[in-house]
Amino acid sequence: MFDLKTFKQKSPQQRFLLILGLVMFAFYLVLGITLIAWKDMPVTLERSYRIALGVLLIVYAAIRFARVNKQKAD
Template identity: 70%
Template sequence: MFNLKTFKQKSPQQRFLFILGLVMFTFYLILGLLLIFWKDIPFEIQKTYRILFGLLLIAYAAIRFTRLINQKND
């Protein structure tokens, strides 16, 4: 699990990649939520497919987050 003490001991490259992973996680999460809840989306897509794609993006964000947190130190 995530430990703040081990985060401080990481190299600058590992910290940068960790922060980049968090940014990408939030990007996919926000994009999935936007697809689900944005009513006047600027392109034509059926509501069912829009919700399914949004849920797929949220599931992908969750997978990325768990892989990011459970990284083993090499």
């Protein structure tokens, strides 16, 4: 899971990029869930397209998380 010793050993640039990667993962995940769950969206978009876009964003968030997790292990 989260190893504080490894986190402290990283350079400030690597730490910043790790935190930025986690923030972007959370952003895409929340955006995808919001698109799926929001019934009265101000933008007119068919429900099936909203669900497809939301699922696509969630999958993209999972890919980003896998890349961040892989970089953290290296």
